[in-house]
Amino acid sequence: MITAAALQHAITAADWEALRPIIWIAGGALAVLLFDLCLPRGAHRISSVLLGVTSLVWAGGFLVRNYHTPYAAFGGAFLSDGFSVVFQGAIVLATLLSLLFVYTFEERISSAGAVALLLWAASGAMLMTGAGNLLILFLGLELLSLALYALCGMASRRAAREAALKYLLLSSMASAVMLYGMVLLFGVTGSVNFSAFLAPPPGNPLYLVALGLFYVGVAFKLGLVPFHIWMPDVFEGAPLPVTAFMSVATKAGMLAVLARIIYVATPAGLANKVLLPIWVVAALSMIIGNLAALSQSNLKRLLAYSGIGQIGYIVAAFAGATALGLRYALFYLLAYLFMTLGAFAVIAALSDQADEGARLVSYAGLAHRRPMLAAAMSFFLIGLAGLPPTVGFMGKLLLLSSVLNAGYISLAVLLIVGTAISIYAYAKIIRVMYAPMRHEVVAGAMSATWPLPWIAIAICSVAVLGLGLYPLVPSAVLPLVK
Amino acid sequence: MTPYVSVAIYLGVATVASLAFCILPGLLAQPRPNATKEEAYECGVEPTSVVGGRFPVRFYLIAMLFVIFDVEAASFYPWAVQMHALRAFGLGEMVTFVVTLGIGYAFVWKKGGLQWR
Amino acid sequence: MAVGELSNYVTLSAVLFFLGVAGVILRRNPLVMLMGVELMLNASNLALVAFSRAWGSMVGHIFAFLVITVAAAEAAIGLAIIVVVFHRSARVDVDDVTILKG
Numbered sequence: 001m002i003t004a005a006a007l008q009h010a011i012t013a014a015d016w017e018a019l020r021p022i023i024w025i026a027g028g029a030l031a032v033l034l035f036d037l038c039l040p041r042g043a044h045r046i047s048s049v050l051l052g053v054t055s056l057v058w059a060g061g062f063l064v065r066n067y068h069t070p071y072a073a074f075g076g077a078f079l080s081d082g083f084s085v086v087f088q089g090a091i092v093l094a095t096l097l098s099l100l101f102v103y104t105f106e107e108r109i110s111s112a113g114a115v116a117l118l119l120w121a122a123s124g125a126m127l128m129t130g131a132g133n134l135l136i137l138f139l140g141l142e143l144l145s146l147a148l149y150a151l152c153g154m155a156s157r158r159a160a161r162e163a164a165l166k167y168l169l170l171s172s173m174a175s176a177v178m179l180y181g182m183v184l185l186f187g188v189t190g191s192v193n194f195s196a197f198l199a200p201p202p203g204n205p206l207y208l209v210a211l212g213l214f215y216v217g218v219a220f221k222l223g224l225v226p227f228h229i230w231m232p233d234v235f236e237g238a239p240l241p242v243t244a245f246m247s248v249a250t251k252a253g254m255l256a257v258l259a260r261i262i263y264v265a266t267p268a269g270l271a272n273k274v275l276l277p278i279w280v281v282a283a284l285s286m287i288i289g290n291l292a293a294l295s296q297s298n299l300k301r302l303l304a305y306s307g308i309g310q311i312g313y314i315v316a317a318f319a320g321a322t323a324l325g326l327r328y329a330l331f332y333l334l335a336y337l338f339m340t341l342g343a344f345a346v347i348a349a350l351s352d353q354a355d356e357g358a359r360l361v362s363y364a365g366l367a368h369r370r371p372m373l374a375a376a377m378s379f380f381l382i383g384l385a386g387l388p389p390t391v392g393f394m395g396k397l398l399l400l401s402s403v404l405n406a407g408y409i410s411l412a413v414l415l416i417v418g419t420a421i422s423i424y425a426y427a428k429i430i431r432v433m434y435a436p437m438r439h440e441v442v443a444g445a446m447s448a449t450w451p452l453p454w455i456a457i458a459i460c461s462v463a464v465l466g467l468g469l470y471p472l473v474p475s476a477v478l479p480l481v482k
Numbered sequence: 483m484t485p486y487v488s489v490a491i492y493l494g495v496a497t498v499a500s501l502a503f504c505i506l507p508g509l510l511a512q513p514r515p516n517a518t519k520e521e522a523y524e525c526g527v528e529p530t531s532v533v534g535g536r537f538p539v540r541f542y543l544i545a546m547l548f549v550i551f552d553v554e555a556a557s558f559y560p561w562a563v564q565m566h567a568l569r570a571f572g573l574g575e576m577v578t579f580v581v582t583l584g585i586g587y588a589f590v591w592k593k594g595g596l597q598w599r
Numbered sequence: 600m601a602v603g604e605l606s607n608y609v610t611l612s613a614v615l616f617f618l619g620v621a622g623v624i625l626r627r628n629p630l631v632m633l634m635g636v637e638l639m640l641n642a643s644n645l646a647l648v649a650f651s652r653a654w655g656s657m658v659g660h661i662f663a664f665l666v667i668t669v670a671a672a673e674a675a676i677g678l679a680i681i682v683v684v685f686h687r688s689a690r691v692d693v694d695d696v697t698i699l700k701g
Contacts, residue, residue: 011571030582033589110593135662142669149676153683161684162696168680169632169693172673173623176639179666180616183643187609187650192658542682546675553671560664 011074018066018073018080018130021059021088022123025095028055029119036112048115049102049452055119056096063089072132076193079132086330086474087129087256090337094248095122097341097459100452101241101348109154109239118245121147125253134182134192137257141178141221144253145171148246152238163237170230171221178217184210197265208273214261215277221254224315225284228308232296235304236358240351243300244344247307248337255314255333262321271321279319283411285312286418293425297360299347302425303340306384309418310336316415317399320406328398331473335383335395338467342380342460346373349453363429365437374433376457381426383464386419391467398471540598547590554583608649615642627692629685633677640670 016023032051039047063085070081095118105114124143131137149171153164182192188207189196200207220227235243258278266274289308296302314336317329350366350373351357367374383390396419403412561568561576568575590596615638622635644663651659684696 030585033585037588037592113589135658135665138662138669139665142672146669146672146676149680153680161680164680165629165684165693165696168677169623169629169636172633172636172677173620173639176619176636176643179640179643180646183646183650183662186659186662187646187653190650190654190656192662539682539686542678546678549671550675553668557664557668560661 014071015073015078017062017069018071018078021062021066021092022126024055024059024062025092025119025126026123028052028058029116029123031055032112032116032119036110045102045111048112049099052099052115052119053096056092056099056122060089060092060096063092073130076132076195077136078127078130080130082474083259083326083330084130084256087252087333088126090252090330090333091122091125091129091249094252094337094341095119095245097345097456098241098245098249100456101244101344103452104240104348104351106155108156114151114154114239114241117147117151118241121151121245122249125249128253129256131257131260132194134186134194138179138182140253141175141257144250145175145221148242148250151242151245152234154242155239157237159237160239161237163234166230166237167234174217174220174227177213177220181210181213181215181217185214194260194265197261198267200267200270208270211274218254218258218261219281222251222258222311222315223285223304223308224281224312225288225308226281228285228289231308232292232301232304235307236298236300240300240344240348240358243303244341244348247303247340247344251307251311252333252337255311255318255329258315259318259326259329262318263326266321275319275321278315279408279411282312282316282319283414285309286316286414287421290418290421290425293422294428296425298358299343299360299363299429300358302429303343306422306425307336307340309422310340310384312418313396313399313415316408316411317402319411320403320408322402322406324405325402327473327475328395328402331471332395332399335391335464335467338460338463339380339383339390339392342457342464343377343384345453345456345460346377346380349373349457360429360432363433365435366433368437373457376461377433378430379461380464381429383468385423385426387423389465389468391464391471394468394471398473543595544598547595551583551587605649605653609646612642612646612649615639615645627694629677629681629693632693633674633681636677637670637674640666640673 028051032048035047035051036044066080067082067085070079072079098118099115102111102115102118105111121144124140124145124147127136127140127143129140131140149164149168152167153161155161184206185197186192188204188210189200216227220230223231235246238246262275262278285308289305289310289312293302293305293309296305310332314329314332317325317332319325347357349357350362350370363374363377366377379390383392386392386396388394396415400412400415403415557579558576561572565572619635619638619640619642622638623632626632626635644666647659647663647666651657651663
């Protein structure tokens with residue numbers, strides 16, 4: 001048992017240093033609420049967004065500093081290594097870009113509440129990336145999930161509320177299943193630390209049951225194929241900034257957990273048994289996600305299905321448990337971040353509060369009305385399809401090489417097949433945009449634009465092109481073993 | 483053991499008696515129903531609406547806030563037990579916790595979440 | 600704690616867990632489904648505390664505390680969402696939630 005005195009001695013400034021980015025973001029959320037109480041009406045929206053962006057940028061600065069100083073904080077409960085810092089960086093970036101779409105929230109929704117919840121969700125996801133034991137993992141997961149349930153319902157459309165209800169019921173059940181898996185892991189090994197799972201007591205069938213329940217929860221939260229049914233509905237119903245956040249930040253948090261478990265806490269003797277199901281769900285996600293994307297007429301649904309496929313690619317790179325696979329998976333996560341959020345930014349620029357920018361009809365002949373937007377959307381879709389000269393091409397090439405390198409020939413073939421299917425799905429949108437105008441679409445409905453989505457579009461385009469030409473693959477990414 | 487013997491006898495008598503009251507009327511009585519007898523109560527007023535109607539939405543809002551603050555209060559307990567051992571560190575953590583809760587509380591209050599309109 | 604005693608607790612918690620799962624899958628009333636989820640969380644709590652005693656560590660107790668807090672927050676948010684979805688309809692039933700078809 002830990003005595004209080006030992007506890008006090010264990011915590012040093014370095015511990016707080018590791019946690020500082022998260023503290024800044026969570027504190028930023030509190031500040032957003034406080035400012036909302038003090039400021040006069042009318043200034044709410046801009047002050048919330050500004051405060052949120054400030055705290056995120058600040059946290060990003062601390063992350064850059066933490067990248068080169070790996071440290072196991074709080075006795076290994078929170079691991080601030082290159083691995084988690086890159087994931088945290090992805091989450092911070094995704095939240096930052098999502099915040100730029102906050103203007104698509106309805107007037108009557110408290111934007112301070114929405115921004116604060118987004119920041120808390122982000123800090124939950126960041127806690128997950130560095131979690132060194134099950135407690136911190138569960139804490140981060142629930143902080144993320146609980147904030148998201150509420151965020152999904154923050155619109156007066158009925159669809160948003162239905163999405164919130166579906167997400168709540170299914171996701172909380174998945175959390176509970178995952179929790180039970182964690183509890184059994186604790187029961188089998190007697191420890192909640194990930195490192196303890198490396199040496200399970202031999203011949204205990206409960207260990208595999210526990211891992212199975214745990215992975216079901218992970219697969220659900222990632223939206224991998226047998227457990228993906230909630231994703232399109234929730235993505236379609238939720239408000240745009242929330243959908244954008246969910247498509248990247250939530251996935252990044254859970255991918256970090258999955259990677260850490262695979263790389264640090266999988267006993268060598270069981271690796272084949274553990275990696276096989278991951279292999280299978282990755283393959284299923286790549287094929288079925290992209291197939292289902294073919295028939296969608298709502299951009300948010302399309303991006304949901306495409307996200308299922310893209311996350312499948314990333315998980316495929318984990319399936320070999322090679323160091324190269326992890327580096328390339330992280331690179332592809334960044335690629336996915338910029339491409340998807342770029343597409344969401346175009347939707348945001350086309351939407352007013354009724355969210356019509358998500359309907360495929362809105363894109364008919366877009367190239368003639370808003371050539372810049374149409375070009376940007378095409379660029380991001382080309383990237384998602386994995387064609388040059390975008391980061392999507394480079395990322396997919398690297399993923400493919402790592403999958404081949406790990407010896408999964410069939411997985412590589414499936415990756416190529418999935419990509420080929422997805423090209424059709426994205427080409428459909430591009431064709432709609434560049435089709436000649438048959439009749440005048442009511443232009444007034446899509447006149448509302450704010451400058452903020454344009455900033456997001458600019459950032460994402462530059463990143464998608466730049467990272468495609470100069471792939472900066474993070475180097476120090478192997479998770480710290482504690 | 484002895485004090486429980488009387489309890490057991492009492493329990494047995496009570497069970498037999500209550501079962502008898504339930505079963506015997508069905509066996510002995512001759513049913514002659516009429517309209518008055520079929521009423522829910524043989525005295526008093528007929529119910530005019532469904533029992534267990536809907537609560538106002540406000541009720542649920544307050545109930546939700548109660549649940550949250552109630553359980554958060556339970557988090558004080560482990561700290562209170564170990565307060566002396568944890569010293570300034572524990573106090574600092576608890577102050578952070580309370581301030582965070584307080585800001586949430588102020589937000590709810592200011593937004594009218596606690597008003598019973 | 601004896602091994603037999605531990606397995607009793609774990610069996611009970613497994614039964615509770617599957618009752619919760621059945622509640623979520625079979626029932627159509629979202630309130631009852633939410634109760635099923637809470638039952639699953641409480642099954643975890645029971646197992647946590649039992650394991651914690653068996654291993655002689657305090658971690659399980661702390662974990663159980665965390666789970667209780669989370670369960671309360673989840674119940675509150677769940678109630679809020681259910682009220683928002685159903686406050687105009689006379690019946691509370693997930694089969695009426697049909698705008699989004701997955």
